[in-house]
Amino acid sequence: MQIEVHKKLPRKKIEVSEKLIKHLEEYRVVAKANLTGVRASQIQELRRKLREKVEFIVAKNTIFRKAAEKVNKENLINFANELKGPSLFLFTNISPFSLAILLNKSKVKVAAKGGDIATNDIIVPAGNTGLPPGPIISEFSKLKIPTKIESGSIWIASDTIAAKKGEVISVELASLLSRLGIKSIEAGLSIGLAYEDGKVFTMEDLLIDLEKVKEDLKLSVQQALSLAVNASYLTPETAPQILVKAHIQALALAVEAEYPEKEALLNALKLAYIRASALAEKANFRFEETKN
Known part of the structure; x- marks a missing residue:
């Protein structure tokens, strides 16, 4: 039996190595996913x-290194030399x-299971648990979750943070959350290290805040548009704003020059009235509006 086991292990390693070599040659990207807690x-x-x-x-990382060579x-x-811990390798062209x-x-x-790390604050919401009163009330008390008895059921008195992000979840809390039907752990794969076309990326390199990127792009577009308008650089996007700006500037110039144009004259009269009113206020003189 021992001889058969020893024969099978090398064959399995060879098969895995050959598959790794094939995928490394076929795909542009290989990533090492963290398996801890998955x-x-x-x-x-x-x-x-x-x-x-x-x-x-x-x-295993040793088999991957030999394949990479x-x-x-x-x-x-x-x-390959940066690989640490249990590895799941992902091959792709994205x-x-x-x-x-x-x-x-x-x-x-x-x-959650006992010993898991809270990925976010775990909140037990206020409301009816649907659980009948009994010894379980002492479990709520032990975990500092306030309760009350109403209509023959245990109610959570108020929203309560049972565990904060980063804290270890106890066996007791995991059991209680399970009975309440609360799934509290965000689980999935995350990339620890990645390779693409000669470049190596760490987990920190790949952490992108999409909302921040969107806001930065919006701000960049607004700034570019403003710059283009001020520079009178014509594009389909800037043309309407440039025309409006030019119209305002031309109208202001016409008003100052008392140019006899309908819109300019109306604005000139308004400006004259504002200036006269300001002067009259200084001279303590009141205008009387003429009525037709």
Whole structure:
């Protein structure tokens, strides 16, 4: 039996290595996903969702390094040497940034287990739990979750933060959250390291705040438009604003020059009245409006 096991292991490693080499040659991008805290069911679900875009291979880092040595790609060895911890390798032709966004959108809420780290503040909402009064009330008290009894059920008295982001979830809290039907852990794959066309990207490189990017783009467009209008640079977008600006400037010039044009004369009369009113106020003189 021992001899058979030893024969099978090398063959399996060879098969994985050959598959890694094939994928490294075929795909532009390879990413190492963090497996810590990830459940097998989540990986299977992601395989199903992303099968047309991403190939998944679980392999030891040592096997990946040996496979990388046989593939002639710039900086691939540097990427392989940076690998640490359990690895799930993702092969794709979409950019690492798009892959990171795709994985982030694929995250789901799952029930917490004792020892999990809270990915966000865990809030137990106020309201009817549907649970009958009994020994479980002491569990709420132990976890400092205020309760009251109404209509034969346990009610949460007020919204309560049961665990803050980054805190370890106790077995007791995980059990209570499960009974309340609260899925409190955001679970999914995240990229720890990625390689594309000779470039190596860290997790920090791939963290993009899409809302901030949108706001920055809006501001850049507004600033560019303002600059183009002030420089009288004609484009389909700036032409209307440039015409309005030119009209206002021409009208102001015509008013100052007392040019006999209908719109200019009306504005000139308004300006004259404003100036006369200001002068009269200084001289303590009141105009009387003439009535027809």
